[in-house]
Amino acid sequence: MAKRTERTGLHPTSLPKARTGIPGLDEVSFGGLPRGRTTIVCGGPGCGKTMLGLEFVVRGAIEFNEPGVVLAFEETVAEMTRNVASLGFDLDDLVRRKKLFMEYVHIEPREIQETGEYDLEGLFIRLQQAVKTVGAKRVMLDTLEALFSGFPNEGILRAEIRRLFRWLKDRNLTTVVTAEKGEGTLTRHGLEEYVSDCVILLDHRINDQVSTRRMRIVKYRGTRHGADEYPFLIDEEGISVLPITSMELKHRVSNQRISSGVPDLDVMLGGKGFYRGSSVMLSGTAGSGKTTLSSTFAEASARRGERCLYIGLEESNLQVARNMKSVGIDLDTWVRKGLLIHEAWRPTQYGVEMHLLRIHKLIAKVKPRTVVIDPVSNLINTTTEREVQSMLTRLIDFLKSAQITFLFTSLTHGGAALEATDEGISSLIDTWILLRDVELNGERNRVLHVLKSRGMAHSNQLREFSLSRRGIQLLQPYIGPAGVLTGTSRLSQEAQERANAVSRQQDIDRKREEIERKRRALQAQIDVLKTEFSAEETGLERDLQEFQKAQEQVQLNRAQMARSRGSDSRAAKTGSTK
Amino acid sequence: MKGKKPKNASTRSKASKASKEAFTLRLYIAGQTPRSLAALSNLKRICSEHFDGDQYRLEVIDLVKHPQLAHEDNILAIPTLVRSLPVPIRKIIGDLSNTDRVLVGLDSDGALRRAK
Numbered sequence: 256m257a258k259r260t261e262r263t264g265l266h267p268t269s270l271p272k273a274r275t276g277i278p279g280l281d282e283v284s285f286g287g288l289p290r291g292r293t294t295i296v297c298g299g300p301g302c303g304k305t306m307l308g309l310e311f312v313v314r315g316a317i318e319f320n321e322p323g324v325v326l327a328f329e330e331t332v333a334e335m336t337r338n339v340a341s342l343g344f345d346l347d348d349l350v351r352r353k354k355l356f357m358e359y360v361h362i363e364p365r366e367i368q369e370t371g372e373y374d375l376e377g378l379f380i381r382l383q384q385a386v387k388t389v390g391a392k393r394v395m396l397d398t399l400e401a402l403f404s405g406f407p408n409e410g411i412l413r414a415e416i417r418r419l420f421r422w423l424k425d426r427n428l429t430t431v432v433t434a435e436k437g438e439g440t441l442t443r444h445g446l447e448e449y450v451s452d453c454v455i456l457l458d459h460r461i462n463d464q465v466s467t468r469r470m471r472i473v474k475y476r477g478t479r480h481g482a483d484e485y486p487f488l489i490d491e492e493g494i495s496v497l498p499i500t501s502m503e504l505k506h507r508v509s510n511q512r513i514s515s516g517v518p519d520l521d522v523m524l525g526g527k528g529f530y531r532g533s534s535v536m537l538s539g540t541a542g543s544g545k546t547t548l549s550s551t552f553a554e555a556s557a558r559r560g561e562r563c564l565y566i567g568l569e570e571s572n573l574q575v576a577r578n579m580k581s582v583g584i585d586l587d588t589w590v591r592k593g594l595l596i597h598e599a600w601r602p603t604q605y606g607v608e609m610h611l612l613r614i615h616k617l618i619a620k621v622k623p624r625t626v627v628i629d630p631v632s633n634l635i636n637t638t639t640e641r642e643v644q645s646m647l648t649r650l651i652d653f654l655k656s657a658q659i660t661f662l663f664t665s666l667t668h669g670g671a672a673l674e675a676t677d678e679g680i681s682s683l684i685d686t687w688i689l690l691r692d693v694e695l696n697g698e699r700n701r702v703l704h705v706l707k708s709r710g711m712a713h714s715n716q717l718r719e720f721s722l723s724r725r726g727i728q729l730l731q732p733y734i735g736p737a738g739v740l741t742g743t744s745r746l747s748q749e750a751q752e753r754a755n756a757v758s759r760q761q762d763i764d765r766k767r768e769e770i771e772r773k774r775r776a777l778q779a780q781i782d783v784l785k786t787e788f789s790a791e792e793t794g795l796e797r798d799l800q801e802f803q804k805a806q807e808q809v810q811l812n813r814a815q816m817a818r819s820r821g822s823d824s825r826a827a828k829t830g831s832t833k
Numbered sequence: 834m835k836g837k838k839p840k841n842a843s844t845r846s847k848a849s850k851a852s853k854e855a856f857t858l859r860l861y862i863a864g865q866t867p868r869s870l871a872a873l874s875n876l877k878r879i880c881s882e883h884f885d886g887d888q889y890r891l892e893v894i895d896l897v898k899h900p901q902l903a904h905e906d907n908i909l910a911i912p913t914l915v916r917s918l919p920v921p922i923r924k925i926i927g928d929l930s931n932t933d934r935v936l937v938g939l940d941s942d943g944a945l946r947r948a949k
Contacts (some may be wrong), residue, residue, distance in 0.1 A: 267936075320928045320942035358904065360907065360909065361907050362909070366921070366922060366923060366924045367924045367925075367926060368924065368926070368934060368935075368937070368938035369925075369926055369927050369934075370925055370926070370927040370928070370929055370930065370934040370935055371871075371872075371912060371928035371929060371930035371931060372868055372927055372928050372930075372932040372940065373910045373913075373927045373928065374866070374868070374910065375909050375910055375911070376863040376896070376910075376911035376912055377863070377896060377903050377908035377909045377910055377911050377913065378909045378910075380863060380896045380897070380900045380903050381900070381904060381908075381909075383900065384900040384901060384903070402909075406909075406910065462876075592870075610884065620906060625852045793907045827901065
């Protein structure tokens with residue numbers, strides 16, 4: 256029975272939380288910091304503890320209508336106000352509107368002499384006064400450990416700190432206490448002993464001269480929380496934390512298909528193009544047309560009215576725009592219409608986490624339907640493959656969950672296996688298009704190939720393509736007895752075949768003439784024979800007529816003779832019939 | 834018991850030599866706790882033993898009644914005795930049970946002797 260209630264007590268919704276308003280932090284903490292309790296934020300110097308605490312209080316006042324109190328032991332109020340003014344927080348205004356109370360508690364050890372028993376009731380009274388003034392719900396103590404330098408009697412101090420945390424809890428104040436990281440302990444003076452609800456550790460490390468900030472929730476009693484180290488960033492908008500991966504693969508999937516911008520390529524991709532929300536990689540060697548193909552995709556997206564975010568990590572946006580004009584892709588028009596947001600920066604400008612955060616922020620601002628990054632392989636120069644892989648994983652994850660179609664290019668170096676990407680991310684990619692040069696007969700020709708494309712019947716053909724003023728043209732594949740040919744070989748083969756065809760045609764024509772001639776000769780012979788025949792026939796008839804005439808003449812002569820002899824006319828008659 | 838703050842103690846020389854009230858002391862307490870009462874009686878004893886009556890001015894501030902005053906002398910510990918004149922400011926925290934330390938704290942720069 257007791258066990259059961261305990262278990263229900265662990266339910267994530269049971270612990271009330273106070274949202275920080277810091278992008279990402281609320282996600283990794285599943286809702287914010289424990290409400291009415293104290294959270295320790297610890298870390299080395301310059302790790303951003305003060306910023307985090309201050310943002311928690313200030314955002315609480317601005318975004319959640321929870322007034323706050325800041326008790327600063329290290330920085331004066333003026334300094335703090337100045338520090339966050341660049342983030343767009345006007346603390347003076349908040350103080351005027353009684354949303355925020357800030358007080359600098361100065362501790363000067365040289366002024367203080369101890370004699371006998373004391374307590375820190377003065378601090379409590381000041382805090383009480385501050386909380387009352389603005390009706391505070393949130394408190395930040397920065398850095399409470401400064402007390403240890405001012406009050407040498409550690410026994411009293413520890414008892415008072417314990418009392419302070421209890422006091423804050425009793426008043427249901429959600430508190431952030433910053434503390435310096437200690438050697439082997441989370442905080443130098445072991446404050447985590449007194450606060451066991453939530454401890455956040457911040458870290459600032461430098462790898463290859465590139466700084467990365469990381470955050471880890473060491474402990475969060477009574478609730479689940481992300482346990483990883485999360486990179487975070489402090490920039491002109493304050494802190495943003497990057498949840499690395501969502502734990503589950505539960506993205507929405509779309510059956511909608513979108514064009515690659517090249518109709519022939521769409522045909523190769525099961526006839527319809529990419530799936531919306533899928534990730535597409537174009538990999539290829541230098542000069543194989545990656546940027547052109549990605550620009551084509553971007554343009555097609557803009558043409559459909561879907562905003563595209565194009566991030567160049569190699570060439571400036573002006574340069575890309577100029578170069579693409581030469582192949583008939585006018586990016587400027589779409590930029591002017593606001594359908595293409597073209598950003599470019601150097602890969603070495605930041606650490607990989609900063610890149611990711613910057614991309615995240617851009618996406619949040621631009622709200623694109625498609626994102627292009629050209630090329631991701633440049634990031635490797637700044638960091639390790641592992642980190643780039645992890646970054647891309649997170650990015651793809653994020654884009655998928657937002658149903659944004661993501662196309663990126665990757666440069667394969669000559670000599671390396673074409674199908675082995677540097678980033679080792681093939682498992683993350685839905686559609687992988689390989690661009691390559693085919694070298695034959697002293698020339699290189701561009702071919703593309705759909706290496707894989709999940710969920711569609713894609714072409715298995717290598718297709719040659721050309722870049723012309725009309726953009727990318729896929730050429731009809733030549734497949735003949737000698738295999739698939741490209742470029743000049745294809746042209747010469749085709750010419751050869753045309754020549755063969757012509758000569759065969761000529762043969763046929765010649766034969767046809769021959770036949771015709773023969774037919775004519777035959778006809779002539781027939782005519783001759785007919786003539787001869789009819790001549791003979793005529794001769795025969797003439798002979799026959801002459802014979803009859805001669806016969807008649809004999810008869811006539813015989814009759815005349817009979818008449819002249821005066822014999823029987825009957826006898827003459829009979830004789831003539833014989 | 835409750836004196837007024839010497840608002841016109843403008844310069845150091847005036848304060849330490851010309852003015853009779855060379856010392857301005859403020860004792861911060863929070864309510865009538867045993868510790869506060871002990872500090873007050875200890876302080877009174879020390880003052881009567883070591884100062885002439887016109888040499889100092891003593892002010893007792895109860896932060897429970899006037900919490901806003903804690904800010905003024907940046908009080909954290911209770912009880913705190915603040916010597917605001919002569920400058921520099923000195924703070925003695927605790928119930929003032931150790932007379933020698935109180936005197937050292939008040940007089941570490943020889944201010945008492947000069948005043949006498």
